[in-house]
Structure formats: C-alpha cells, structure tokens
Amino acid sequence: MPPSTMRAVVLKGDFEVAVEDRPYPKIQKPTDAVLKVTSTALCGSDLHYYRGHLKCEPGFICGHEFVGTVVEKGENVSNFNEGDKVVVPFYTACQECYYCVRGQASRCPKGELFGNSVPANTIDGGQAEYVRVPLADTTLVKTPKGIPEEMLVLMADIFPTGYFAAARFLKNISERDRDEFTAVCIGCGPVGICAITVALTMVKTVYAIDSIPERLAEAEKIGAIPINISDNPVEKIKAASGGRGADVVMEAVGHADAFMLAFDMIRPFGQISSIGVHTEPLPLNGLLCYGKNVTMAFGRCPVRSIFEEALEVLVKEQKKVAFLCGKTMSLEDAPQAFKDFEARKVHKIVFKMPGEKVGESIEAKA
Numbered sequence: 001m002p003p004s005t006m007r008a009v010v011l012k013g014d015f016e017v018a019v020e021d022r023p024y025p026k027i028q029k030p031t032d033a034v035l036k037v038t039s040t041a042l043c044g045s046d047l048h049y050y051r052g053h054l055k056c057e058p059g060f061i062c063g064h065e066f067v068g069t070v071v072e073k074g075e076n077v078s079n080f081n082e083g084d085k086v087v088v089p090f091y092t093a094c095q096e097c098y099y100c101v102r103g104q105a106s107r108c109p110k111g112e113l114f115g116n117s118v119p120a121n122t123i124d125g126g127q128a129e130y131v132r133v134p135l136a137d138t139t140l141v142k143t144p145k146g147i148p149e150e151m152l153v154l155m156a157d158i159f160p161t162g163y164f165a166a167a168r169f170l171k172n173i174s175e176r177d178r179d180e181f182t183a184v185c186i187g188c189g190p191v192g193i194c195a196i197t198v199a200l201t202m203v204k205t206v207y208a209i210d211s212i213p214e215r216l217a218e219a220e221k222i223g224a225i226p227i228n229i230s231d232n233p234v235e236k237i238k239a240a241s242g243g244r245g246a247d248v249v250m251e252a253v254g255h256a257d258a259f260m261l262a263f264d265m266i267r268p269f270g271q272i273s274s275i276g277v278h279t280e281p282l283p284l285n286g287l288l289c290y291g292k293n294v295t296m297a298f299g300r301c302p303v304r305s306i307f308e309e310a311l312e313v314l315v316k317e318q319k320k321v322a323f324l325c326g327k328t329m330s331l332e333d334a335p336q337a338f339k340d341f342e343a344r345k346v347h348k349i350v351f352k353m354p355g356e357k358v359g360e361s362i363e364a365k366a
Contacts, residue, residue: 002034002071007354008061008128009334014052017062017338019331025124025132030076033136035068035086040126040331041153042341042349044189045277048254049116050338053279056117062334063127064090064114065156067149070140077136085143088126088133089303090114090157095138099302106302110135127334129353141307146315150325150350154194155311159321161275161301162194163310165250168297169271170202179204182241184233185224186262187252188215190324190348191275195250196224197320198313203248207240209233209261212344222320234265246270254278263294271295324348328358 008022025034040063048054049062070084080086092112093105100108112134115125125131133139143152165185173181181203185196188210199206200223208219209227216226227233237246245267251259254276260283262272272294289296303310314321324347329337331351340346352358 002130006129007331008124009063009331009351011049011056011058011060011062013058015050015342017050017335019334022061022128025130027072027074028132029134030074031135031137032074033070033077033080033133033140034072035066035088035126035131035133036071037066037068037126037129037131037353038085039068039150039153040066040128040351041156041325042337042351043157044191045157046115046338047342048277048279050342054277060115060117060122061124061126061128061131062115063125064116065153065158066114066126066131067143067152067156068126068131070136071130073136079137080140080142086140087143087152087155088114088131088140089155089160089307091300091303092133092135092139093302093304094135095304100138100305103305104302105305106300127331127351129331139304141304144311144315147318148322148325150328151314151318151322153350154321154324155307155314157301157303158191158324159194159314160303160306160310161191162196162252163198163306163313164301165191165195165252165273165275166199166202167306167309169248169273169295170199173202177247178202181205181247182207182237182244183248183250184209184237184246184262184265185219185250185252186210186258187276188212188219189252192250192252193218193222193324193347194321195252195275197222197317198310199250200224201313201317207233207237207246218323218347229261233261237265241267244268248273251276256280256282263288263292266292266294269293269295272297274298275301325350328352330354330356330358
C-alpha cells in the first residue's frame with residue numbers, strides 16, 4: 001500500500017527551498033509509472049530558478065536528475081515491471097514523433113520536463129521520495145551494470161549533455177583532425193567536466209577555460225590544458241593554433257560573456273556548441289556572423305536519443321568523473337545543499353532519501 005504523503009524539495013522563492021510533505025503521486029494516464037526515488041541530484045540548471053534568473057511560479061517539486069525503482073505502472077506500460085531499477089532522462093519522450101525518430105527527443109511535442117514550472121510542458125521533479133514518470137515505456141532506461149548508482153544520476157542530464165556538446169561537432173572527424181584540432185571548453189563546472197571527458201575521447205587536445213582555479217585543476221587532472229579566463233585565453237588559443245583560433249568551442253556556461261568569448265576565439269569556419277541555458281540576449285549581429293563563417297548550435301540535449309551512446313563513454317571514462325558525485329547528503333538537508341551548491345562549495349550533491357546513509361565516497365566505488 002503506497003503512503004499518502006512523501007517528503008519533497010519545493011521551491012518557495014528566490015534563494016529559498018524547503019522540504020515538505022507532499023501528496024504521493026498518482027497514476028494519471030495508462031502510460032505513467034511511479035518510481036520510488038533512490039538517488040537524486042542537484043544540477044547547475046536548478047540554479048537558474050533558485051537564483052531567480054528563470055522566472056518560475058514557486059511551489060513545484062525540484063529536480064530533474066534521479067534514479068529509482070518502479071513501484072506502480074499504468075496498464076499500457078509493458079517494457080517495465082514493478083521492482084525494475086531505472087534511470088530517468090530529464091525530459092520524457094514518445095519515441096515515435098517526427099523529432100524522436102530523428103534523434104531529437106528533446107523537442108518531443110508530448111515530452112515533459114521534470115522539476116520546473118516554465119514552460120507549460122513541465123511536471124514535478126524527482127527531488128522527492130516518489131515521482132510520477134509520464135511516457136514511461138519510452139522514457140525509462142533499465143539501470144545498467146558496472147556503475148555505482150549515485151553516478152547514474154549523471155546519465156539523467158549532465159553526462160549526456162556533455163556528450164552532446166562534444167559529439168555534435170567532434171564525433172566523426174578524420175584521424176588527421178583528431179591530432180590537429182584545437183578544441184576548447186568554456187566552463188569547467190560539472191557539465192563542462194563531462195564535455196571535456198567526452199571530447200578527449202575524440203580529439204587529442206582540449207583546452208579548459210574558467211575563472212576558478214580549483215575547477216581548472218580538476219580539468220587538468222582529466223587531461224585538459226587549463227587557461228584562466230583572466231589570462232587572455234583568446235590570444236593563447238590563437239597562439240596554440242597557428243593564429244587561426246579554436247576549431248570547436250564548447251560553451252557550457254549559459255552566459256552572454258561566455259558565448260562571446262567563444263565567438264572571439266573560434267576560427268573562420270569553426271563551430272560553436274553551446275549547451276548552456278541562456279536567459280539573456282546575445283550581443284551578436286549579422287555582420288559579425290557573416291564575417292566569420294561560423295557554425296553555431298544551441299539547445300537542450302536530446303538525452304533519450306543519445307542515452308546509449310553517452311552511457312558507453314561513461315562506462316569507459318567513469319573514473320574521471322567519479323569525483324563529481326563524491327558528496328552525498330540527506331534530502332532533508334536540501335536547503336543547505338542548495339546554498340552550498342550555489343556558492344560553489346561543492347561540485348555536485350547527490351541526495352539520498354531520509355534515513356539512508358550519506359557521505360560515502362563514490363570515487364571509491366567507481
């Protein structure tokens with residue numbers, strides 16, 4: 001018999017979340033499933049509404065990175081059974097529409113985004129003891145073996161997003177370009193670290209740009225060449241590339257200054273892969289774009305479409321990113337966790353359910 005209520009992290013306003021009792025989520029459609037959440041996490045995207053940069057109506061349950069166990073399912077859910085352990089991409093997908101069949105599941109018209117209230121196609125998130133998952137048959141993925149559960153939260157969003165940032169321009173380059181390309185990642189937060197990790201499986205040289213020395217040190221540990229943003233990165237990249245500029249820039253910040261830095265350092269006919277969530281206008285004009293022949297790509301990662309590809313890389317490279325999930329806290333401590341995460345005191349925080357053991361090193365499991 002399911003409980004009548006559950007504990008959940010709820011947005012109350014700018015810089016304020018609370019852990020409250022909320023109703024247990026019920027099956028609403030025959031394609032729904034309900035999960036008992038076992039691990040959930042804080043993501044940089046959560047800071048957009050927490051800081052008030054993305055205007056949302058308070059009161060929704062936060063979180064879009066979570067894994068769990070199926071405890072209920074609708075009558076049309078046939079690919080999963082109660083008791084199955086699953087990973088949940090942050091945006092649901094039907095797998096049969098125009099976009100899904102073309103590998104563009106992040107624009108599925110039937111899809112819904114977890115843990116937000118803007119735009120309209122959003123639903124309560126997974127920073128809770130239970131969560132309802134629409135389109136369960138075509139969204140859920142059975143938990144793969146060989147990766148600690150706490151690290152699997154990366155597969156809900158940030159590792160596929162990092163893969164998306166790198167792969168869309170680096171995946172199929174020639175062997176010569178693998179050795180000669182100059183790739184750059186602007187932003188060495190968790191998504192940037194994932195993008196760098198993936199890019200280094202595709203090209204020999206990746207530069208990492210950030211303003212925080214500790215983040216640059218972590219990027220250097222996994223094989224990137226660090227450049228502090230105050231140390232004239234445009235000139236350094238041009239010097240390293242025979243004066244041309246970067247071949248591919250991955251922009252993982254979501255700020256106009258970061259994007260324009262990418263534009264300044266990209267070579268003519270280069271490619272910019274922006275996966276940051278931009279909440280302000282970009283100061284581009286047509287003449288700038290015309291004068292550089294640059295290709296620019298933006299937007300939300302189609303997690304369900306590239307899940308298996310990204311997972312294959314994570315299985316091989318998991319030791320490089322294990323440190324991202326080295327901090328676990330109880331869901332009850334979410335208000336403090338959001339404060340610490342917003343202040344950049346931690347790389348990432350994985351929540352365990354109330355009463356469960358926290359603080360164990362995930363790096364040791366990887």
